[in-house]
Amino acid sequence: xxxxxxxxxxxPAHRAVPEALSLVVNGERRSLEVEARTLLVHAxxxxxxxxxxxxxxxxxxxxxxxxxxxxxxxxxxxVLALQADGAEVTTIEGFATDGAxxxxxxxxxxxxxxxxxxxxxxxILAAADLxxxxxxxxxxxIRRALRGNLCRCTGYQPIVEAIRxxxxxxx
Amino acid sequence: xxxxxxVARPRVDAPxxxxxxxxxxxxxxxxxxxxxxxxxxxxxxALIRGIERExxxxxxxxxxxxxxxxxxxxxxxSDRTAEPLAREEVVFxxxxxVVVVAESEAAAEDGAEAxxxxxxxxxxxxxxxxxxxxxxxxxxxxxxxxDGGDLESIHAGVDEGQDADEEEQLSANVVGRVTRGSGxxxxxxxASDAVVSGTFRTPWVYQAYIEPQVCxxxxxxxGSLVVSTSTQGSFVTRGELARAFDLPLDRxxxxxxxxxxxxxxxxxxxEPLAAGAALVLRRPVRLVLTRAEDFQATNPASAQVTHLxxxxxxxxxxxxxxxxxxxxxxxxxxxxVEGITSLLVAGPYRWEAHDLRGxxxxxNRFTFGAYRGPGAPTAAFALExxxxxxxxxxxxxxxxxxxxxxxxQGDVGVSGSPFPVIGAVEVLERIREHPLWxxxxxxxxxxxxxxxxxxxxxxxxxxxxVCRVDKDGTMTVVTSAVDMSxxxxxxxxxxxxxxxxxPEKVRVVSADTASGPYAGASGGSKVTYTVGAAVxxxxxxxxxxxxxxxxxELEIAPGDLEVVDGVVRAxxxxxxxxxxxxxxxxxxxxxxxxxxxxxxxxxxxxxxxxSVSAHLAHVRVDRDTGEVELLRMAIAQDVxxxxxxxxxxxxxxxxxxxxxxxxLFEELTHDENGQLETGSFLDYAIPVAERVPEIDTLIVExxxxxGPFGAKGIGEAPVVPAAAxxxxxxxxxxxxxxxxxxxxxxxxxxxxxxxxxxxxxxID
Numbered sequence: 001x002x003x004x005x006x007x008x009x010x011x012p013a014h015r016a017v018p019e020a021l022s023l024v025v026n027g028e029r030r031s032l033e034v035e036a037r038t039l040l041v042h043a044x045x046x047x048x049x050x051x052x053x054x055x056x057x058x059x060x061x062x063x064x065x066x067x068x069x070x071x072x073x074x075x076x077x078x079v080l081a082l083q084a085d086g087a088e089v090t091t092i093e094g095f096a097t098d099g100a101x102x103x104x105x106x107x108x109x110x111x112x113x114x115x116x117x118x119x120x121x122x123x124i125l126a127a128a129d130l131x132x133x134x135x136x137x138x139x140x141x142i143r144r145a146l147r148g149n150l151c152r153c154t155g156y157q158p159i160v161e162a163i164r165x166x167x168x169x170x171x
Numbered sequence: 172x173x174x175x176x177x178v179a180r181p182r183v184d185a186p187x188x189x190x191x192x193x194x195x196x197x198x199x200x201x202x203x204x205x206x207x208x209x210x211x212x213x214x215x216x217a218l219i220r221g222i223e224r225e226x227x228x229x230x231x232x233x234x235x236x237x238x239x240x241x242x243x244x245x246x247x248x249s250d251r252t253a254e255p256l257a258r259e260e261v262v263f264x265x266x267x268x269v270v271v272v273a274e275s276e277a278a279a280e281d282g283a284e285a286x287x288x289x290x291x292x293x294x295x296x297x298x299x300x301x302x303x304x305x306x307x308x309x310x311x312x313x314x315x316x317x318d319g320g321d322l323e324s325i326h327a328g329v330d331e332g333q334d335a336d337e338e339e340q341l342s343a344n345v346v347g348r349v350t351r352g353s354g355x356x357x358x359x360x361x362a363s364d365a366v367v368s369g370t371f372r373t374p375w376v377y378q379a380y381i382e383p384q385v386c387x388x389x390x391x392x393x394g395s396l397v398v399s400t401s402t403q404g405s406f407v408t409r410g411e412l413a414r415a416f417d418l419p420l421d422r423x424x425x426x427x428x429x430x431x432x433x434x435x436x437x438x439x440x441x442e443p444l445a446a447g448a449a450l451v452l453r454r455p456v457r458l459v460l461t462r463a464e465d466f467q468a469t470n471p472a473s474a475q476v477t478h479l480x481x482x483x484x485x486x487x488x489x490x491x492x493x494x495x496x497x498x499x500x501x502x503x504x505x506x507x508v509e510g511i512t513s514l515l516v517a518g519p520y521r522w523e524a525h526d527l528r529g530x531x532x533x534x535n536r537f538t539f540g541a542y543r544g545p546g547a548p549t550a551a552f553a554l555e556x557x558x559x560x561x562x563x564x565x566x567x568x569x570x571x572x573x574x575x576x577x578x579x580q581g582d583v584g585v586s587g588s589p590f591p592v593i594g595a596v597e598v599l600e601r602i603r604e605h606p607l608w609x610x611x612x613x614x615x616x617x618x619x620x621x622x623x624x625x626x627x628x629x630x631x632x633x634x635x636x637v638c639r640v641d642k643d644g645t646m647t648v649v650t651s652a653v654d655m656s657x658x659x660x661x662x663x664x665x666x667x668x669x670x671x672x673x674p675e676k677v678r679v680v681s682a683d684t685a686s687g688p689y690a691g692a693s694g695g696s697k698v699t700y701t702v703g704a705a706v707x708x709x710x711x712x713x714x715x716x717x718x719x720x721x722x723x724e725l726e727i728a729p730g731d732l733e734v735v736d737g738v739v740r741a742x743x744x745x746x747x748x749x750x751x752x753x754x755x756x757x758x759x760x761x762x763x764x765x766x767x768x769x770x771x772x773x774x775x776x777x778x779x780x781x782s783v784s785a786h787l788a789h790v791r792v793d794r795d796t797g798e799v800e801l802l803r804m805a806i807a808q809d810v811x812x813x814x815x816x817x818x819x820x821x822x823x824x825x826x827x828x829x830x831x832x833x834x835l836f837e838e839l840t841h842d843e844n845g846q847l848e849t850g851s852f853l854d855y856a857i858p859v860a861e862r863v864p865e866i867d868t869l870i871v872e873x874x875x876x877x878g879p880f881g882a883k884g885i886g887e888a889p890v891v892p893a894a895a896x897x898x899x900x901x902x903x904x905x906x907x908x909x910x911x912x913x914x915x916x917x918x919x920x921x922x923x924x925x926x927x928x929x930x931x932x933x934i935d
Contacts, residue, residue: 035277037277038277042276045198046276049200050191051191051194051195051197051198052190052191052192052193053191054195054381054382054431055197055383055459056381056382056383056431056462057383057462057851057852058461058462058463058851059462059851059852059853061851061852061853062381062462062852064381091191092189092190092191093190093191093192095190096190101186101189101190105189105190106189108185108189109181109182109185109186109189110181112179112181112182112185112817112818112820112821114182114185114188114189115182115432115656115657115821115825116380116381116382116429116430116431116432116655117184117185117187117188117189117193117429117431118195118380118381118382118431118432119381120188120189121189121191124189142860143860143861143863144860144861146859146860146861147859147860147861149860150379150381150852150857150859151381151860152378152379152380152381152432152434152825152829152857153432153821153825154821154824154825154828155824155825155827155828155858155863155866156828156858156859156860156863157824157863157865157866158821158824159860160860
């Protein structure tokens with residue numbers, strides 16, 4: 001049943017009031033308007049077209065939407081876009097520098113740390129956060145650091161190997 | 172070319188996937204896009220008495236509120252493709268009832284919340300065994316019409332057995348019955364030295380692909396329908412949509428986007444909703460399921476109850492097997508796994524007599540769908556558990572018992588057909604060598620190692636492929652196969668090896684249904700075996716064109732030429748040569764004199780290529796808490812030929828890990844009213860990195876005669892016996908036999924209490 005024209009006036013209770021937001025994404029200042037309820041992940045995907053940040057669940061379990069917020073890994077489905085006002089955000093699109101893959105990205109390619117790839121951006125950014133805090137993590141530490149990132153394809157072992165290899169390269 | 176086939180290389184799609192450049196089905200920008208949100212049934216079984224839409228339509232941005240009667244569906248079938256929204260009867264909690272379409276996701280969500288559906292509740296049928304009894308309430312009251320279309324046959328290509336005799340009085344909820352019989356089972360069991368039996372229960376299990384189901388549909392200016400979607404099969408989706416909407420095939424174009432996981436679950440569930448709305452509204456519509464919707468409204472693996480009895484003789488010969496297998500299909504009337512599971516419960520073993528019965532039963536839980544090796548992990552859990560018990564009774568080593576009865580080529584299976592080439596013996600011999608097995612007697616108290624084996628028959632379906640060489644000397648391979656497991660990387664290697672190019676010079680394109688050569692859905696472990704064979708022939712056909720041109724250029728007979736790393740040269744005189752690039756340049760130009768360097772190839776495999784896997788699991792059982800800690804696993808699998816060993820190991824580990832989920836964590840449960848209790852990743856645990864051990868992979872290569880370079884489909888076998896191996900390890904570690912999955916701490920603890928071992932809790 002299509003919507004009658006008379007209803008187009010709408011209910012004020014539902015009117016979305018846009019709010020201004022300014023943040024630095026992948027090194028570039030971006031200004032946009034979002035509804036107050038907009039989650040960071042949706043601002044990144046829908047307003048900025050950064051679709052490498054994926055949505056895999058509604059409950060902050062899967063970690064597919066992980067980005068770096070002022071250098072720390074956060075699940076961008078758990079942050080309101082407005083909470084990121086003034087912050088620096090790095091998404092997977094901004095993780096490679098000067099056209100070269102980041103060592104973690106390269107390690108994921110070479111160590112087969114991905115299959116379908118849907119969890120991969122979140123895995124890589126979670127790994128970046130880990131290696132920034134602990135440059136030489138044990139396998140146990142790596143596995144613990146990934147507890148908020150679900151992968152259904154690989155069985156994790158090649159992901160752990162990739163992160164270990166990237167750590168070795170950076171060390 | 173030995174430097175291409177059998178060499179580990181990174182996936183061709185890896186660079187895009189690590190940089191966020193891959194566009195999944197939810198990612199593409201579409202002008203004028205509308206967003207859809209679903210209203211799901213809150214009752215497990217009910218009649219729809221009314222739908223209040225006005226409040227939803229009043230939400231700014233809401234464009235339409237559509238129920239079943241609003242979609243332009245002509246089919247009266249009652250499967251999920253033809254009935255994407257419940258008509259008059261709701262048959263499970265979470266069934267889509269209304270789709271709200273709006274200018275934004277947020278408006279669609281607000282609109283969906285404002286819809287009020289009035290239900291008249293009916294008795295919910297939630298106990299699958301109760302549902303079989305004559306006179307019990309029916310899970311669906313409104314008469315069925317038609318069948319489930321093409322989806323039934325795509326998963327395994329195994330025979331479905333004979334229809335059951337009708338002597339048994341059963342409820343109309345029993346919609347599928349299969350019997351397989353041969354020999355005198357009671358006599359065989361009577362003449363056995365030991366007979367063991369048990370009832371095994373497995374729950375509904377969710378595929379849990381990380382990318383929720385998603386589809387975008389729009390109409391082209393000529394009115395044809397385009398569907399951009401996350402699916403395992405483009406042609407099967409096109410066929411399903413044509414059936415639902417009564418559209419000619421050439422009026423539908425299905426584009427299978429890169430797949431964010433599927434494992435059997437992505438077959439024409441969301442496409443009819445997005446397409447139906449687009450056809451009504453004549454605007455692009457995208458439906459991205461939320462995870463909550465995906466849990467409730469999709470199609471997980473069936474719960475199953477297996478009553479099994481087997482016998483053997485002291486010399487280690489298996490005698491008779493008798494199974495009664497009850498499969499909970501939920502609302503799926505079209506197909507179920509009772510046919511496959513009642514075949515696979517016999518395992519890769521010889522039996523003197525068998526009587527195997529499968530029942531597919533409708534209930535008010537979900538809609539059953541395929542999940543990696545449908546019906547196989549459940550069958551292996553029962554059989555492989557009992558084989559260990561039988562081995563103990565017979566005082567035979569459990570691995571030797573399996574080896575002594577393992578099928579070889581020519582043995583007639585319970586399907587009634589002889590097995591083709593099969594590597595059961597080789598796989599069992601290989602896993603026997605692993606240190607976990609060799610050293611199992613010297614483990615500390617509370618630890619144990621278990622073994623189990625299983626197989627997947629392997630599907631077949633005709634397929635075609637095209638290979639085209641461009642002016643720059645690179646090749647494009649075109650198929651319509653959906654890359655679910657890395658097959659594109661394998662196709663590149665196959666084409667490179669067959670043609671004579673370095674694999675870096677081959678790109679693989681997955682075409683849509685308007686332009687691509689035919690391929691079936693990616694399922695049943697058949698893509699490399701069938702489409703890969705087509706790629707091999709297509710590359711060979713292109714090579715013939717290349718050699719014909721090169722022969723004229725070099726004035727050497729084609730039979731005296733070879734192609735190495737992109738150069739055609741005379742055998743034995745490598746300085747007499749011409750590059751592929753030069754020949755392509757001479758062909759692809761105005762006035763050129765050679766046919767384009769292209770080839771088309773097809774395959775129609777008539778023999779399946781079963782893949783056998785065997786697992787070892789090493790566990791520690793905490794007697795105080797019942798927790799099973801998985802310390803290590805090993806898997807040996809016959810893969811025919813590993814085109815790319817890294818990708819093969821990826822399938823082996825990934826499948827094993829899903830088996831770990833079956834064994835220890837995963838369970839979709841309902842309350843007595845049919846309400847889902849575990850509808851998020853908070854409540855439904857899939858294996859996380861911390862709970863998955865190192866998994867050793869042992870690749871066994873028994874070449875498949877018809878496979879490309881001997882390769883076969885390998886995706887499903889690794890999940891089959893994993894849970895059974897873990898169950899056998901739990902028994903080895905703690906002396907308790909779990910007959911219900913998953914083996915959660917409460918279940919293991921209760922089993923320990925029943926066994927009377929360590930009954931005293933440690934209170935100091």
